[in-house]
Amino acid sequence: MRKDWKYILYVGGAIALFVLVKLITPKQYNWNVTLAHDDKDPYGTYALFNLLPDVLEKKRIKHNYKTIYELKDSLTSNENILIVATSFNPDKEDCNALLAHVNNGGNAFISSQYIWGSFADTLDVGTRDYLFSGETLLKEDSTSITFVNPQLDTMEQYWYRKDNIQNHFDEFDTVKTTIIARNSNGKPVTIRIPFGKGNFILNATPLAFTNIYLLAGSNSNFVSQTLSYLPIRDVNWTEYYHLGRMEATTPLRFILTNEPLRWAYYITLFAILAFMIFEAKRKQRIIPIIKPLANTTLEFVSTIGNLYFQNGNHKNIAEKKILFLLDHIRTQYMLSAREIDDEFIKTLALKSGKSEQELRVLFRTIHFIQSATEISGEQLVDLNAKIETFNRR
Structure with missing residues (x-):
């Protein structure tokens, strides 16, 4: 259990160190153009999402990631649609659903750098990027947008990075289209097109609606006054x-x-x-000390010998000792004891280093015991002494 707590402390310390580093490290901004309503980085639209209720007088803001075609059954004719994207080219079903909604009295605000496809063809509008068309706005790094209607803000200029608002409308029906705002070159960047009972408010500078500009200076006025062209109604904002x-x-x-x-x-x-x-490591249990098996051969022999001795069967014990002796002579000296004569005794004396007289006494004692019916304890002891003497080097 102590080891488990040690690992937990290690992990907890690592987590605490990580959190501390995250807290003291300066925030790194993400400069990708997300236009996401919950993104607080420079090119997110979190500020716009929070500004909308004030501009539309606390009307409900519904947010989703669905196509206009998927929303058509839930949309009401008095509901605004809001779309902010870098490119807007809805397919045929989405385009028809959007046109039908505005035609029935709805309004749509679409801010996109590029508006094209069947939707642009229907409204007869087109966008252009001055960076790829040879146009120039200003030699400076920044440029401005100004409302056409002087009653809105007394012709105040709203400044932006030049490469953030480089798009404008170059094609539109001048008869029915109203220009709302222009860039420094006099090119329209926000227009209103009536369609049926409703209106399209189109804008070619979606980055002007991002956090980096809404939170700087008076640029939030440009956003609020642009959105003021929408009627005060509920808004359905899709980011699809x-x-x-x-x-x-x-x-x-x-x-x-x-x-x-x-x-x-x-x-x-x-x-x-x-x-x-950490836990995958094999845990080693304490290895118990196992005593080696004792050599009980001598104890067994002693026990058997005592058994025979207590029963008084001296002859049986003597015969077994004789058998062990003859087997020892056969394996140690390579002599067979089938016939014990003078030649056998002489050869055994030479190999064993014992005297012939000593061997003759030993084998006479063996012959006597083998031929006797019973022997006494003293005779058994005498035999054992002679065998021990023979085996002793």
């Missing part, structure tokens, strides 16, 4: 045409799209993985 279908496809969608929850999820996974790696 820039971000795609972002609805939850897994139960983790909510966690992964929320930065604090996302980091908590990743840290939890890391902690579990680290714990599994």
